[in-house]
Amino acid sequence: MDSAALHRRTVEFWDSRVSGIRPDQWSAATPCVEWKVRDLVNHVVGEELWVVPLMHGSTIAEVGSRFDGDVLGEDPVATCHRAAAEASAAAEEAPPGAKVHLSYGDEDADEYLRQLSADHLVHGWDLAVATGGDSHLDPELVAEVAEWFAAREEMYRAGGAIGPHAAASGDPQTDLLAAFGRDARWAAATA
Numbered sequence: 001m002d003s004a005a006l007h008r009r010t011v012e013f014w015d016s017r018v019s020g021i022r023p024d025q026w027s028a029a030t031p032c033v034e035w036k037v038r039d040l041v042n043h044v045v046g047e048e049l050w051v052v053p054l055m056h057g058s059t060i061a062e063v064g065s066r067f068d069g070d071v072l073g074e075d076p077v078a079t080c081h082r083a084a085a086e087a088s089a090a091a092e093e094a095p096p097g098a099k100v101h102l103s104y105g106d107e108d109a110d111e112y113l114r115q116l117s118a119d120h121l122v123h124g125w126d127l128a129v130a131t132g133g134d135s136h137l138d139p140e141l142v143a144e145v146a147e148w149f150a151a152r153e154e155m156y157r158a159g160g161a162i163g164p165h166a167a168a169s170g171d172p173q174t175d176l177l178a179a180f181g182r183d184a185r186w187a188a189a190t191a
Helices: 003-019 037-055 076-093 109-131 139-150 153-158 172-179
Strands: 099-102 105-108
Touching (some): 003 037, 003 076, 076 109, 109 139
16 A cells, blocks of 8 residues: 555544544543543644645754644644645645655655554554544554554664553554554553
8 A cells, every 4th residue: 555545544544533532531541641632632633734844845943833732722623634634635745755854854755654654543543442432443554554663663662652562462453552562452441
């Protein structure tokens, strides 16, 4: 699957989970122990807001701090839907071989979109289990992200981006979540 299609499909998964957040759930716990639901959504929406300028050639310095802090505003669901649509459109428009300027240097747009796809898929699961939504991940998306992530897992862990590898089971979804430091048995009641 090409990176733009993977990105679009994981964004759609994420966006659908945001639609299921009830008003009383924004302060609920998530598997990301440092984040409540609003913090988690703010993190992902913040990433989506970066996609458009980065895919159009802006540098980190040029974007500056405009996406720091709370980017959700008064209507977080609408903000999320808008950011998701704009990020997906920017990803689809990227020319082959495009580069983006990231904090660690220039990167292939394809790699950047795969990083974002993994984040959307795993954080979509985080959000679903935190809010009692559908936490089933599309097996095709799981396979795509797992194959990409296998060569990067230790780098992510060494950089502190993910926690320790959780228990694997042989189930592709559980094993992908474990690679990202998630216990697939997590439930809001156990937080």
